[in-house]
Amino acid sequence: MFEVPGWAREAAGRFLEAGWWESDVLYALDNRPDGTPWLYNPFPYGTGDWAQYRLAGWLDGHGRPIMPRSAVLEQHARQLRKQxxxxxxxxxxxxxxxxxxxxxxxxxxxxxxxxxxxxxxxxxxxxxxxxxxxxxxxxxxxxxxxxxxxxxxxxxxxxxLSPVERWSPPPPQQELDPRMVSLVRARERARRERRQQR
Structure with a gap:
């Protein structure tokens, strides 16, 4: 099951209240609204400021969360089904x-x-x-x-005219150790930064 880490809970609060799923928040922590990955953050990883900085990109001009990725995908699938x-x-x-x-x-x-x-x-x-x-x-x-x-x-x-299946959330997965998730993300981020520096 997807779970927002404790250090990001405060920053993610308004997103969860707006109807975002935890998987949407985790996606937003790793990617910008246009789908490109975050490559830079002025704050240390694993802090509330780090999460606040990344989630700020998902706010509109009035400070409200924009449509989450899962809702965008559902909307596109619905339009395709109508067509x-x-x-x-x-x-x-x-x-x-x-x-x-x-x-x-x-x-x-x-x-x-x-x-x-x-x-x-x-x-x-x-x-x-x-x-x-x-x-x-x-x-x-x-x-x-x-x-x-x-x-x-x-x-x-x-x-x-092949049919599009209705989007449904991914099935629940086994509990992941948050430390392992953080480690995997940190390694991936380090690889991206190394590639970017070349």
Whole structure:
């Protein structure tokens, strides 16, 4: 389970009161709001001033905590799910209309495939230009080819509309020794500082 160290509790208090999870506070102690890691701190590690300095970057202009990382991720996932639902509804309408108007549905599917894939657009355009020269060919063979193109278009769209799972907090983990967590973070911070000095 994620737990804010005791020396950072006072600095993290207003964040926890604002609805942040402890994992959000731990993320904020190691990273800036833009996702880049903190590389410098004028205060010694493991003090309230150190935590206060790092968490200050997560406050708005009025001193209130901004949206935590978990809420941002949830919001993005929710927007993506809504977009995918709209695409699914649109796709269902296209499939329903395909049986009523097969020629227009095939044209629409080729258009959508052409928009999704430039390579497919080039193939479709070449076939349309060569269509008058192939007029004497077997009509059934042509229908079969177009059906394969339509199935490929449907496969591309189905792959693009894969569902997003609802974000849920990570499962509880075994209790970690805060000293070991601090040691691992200190080693990682030292490695980053060494790399930065090179």
């Amino acid at each position: 995918q639902q709209r695409q699914r509804r649109h796709w269902a309408v296209m499939v329903a209309n395909a049986s009523a108007k097969p020629v227009q549905a095939a044209q629409w599917a080729r258009f959508v495939l052409g928009m999704a894939s430039p390579r497919a657009a080039a193939v479709i355009l070449a076939r349309q230009r060569a269509a008058p020269q192939r007029a004497e060919r077997d009509v059934e063979a042509e229908k079969l080819r177009w059906n394969q193109a339509d199935e490929a278009a449907q496969a591309v769209l189905d792959a693009a």
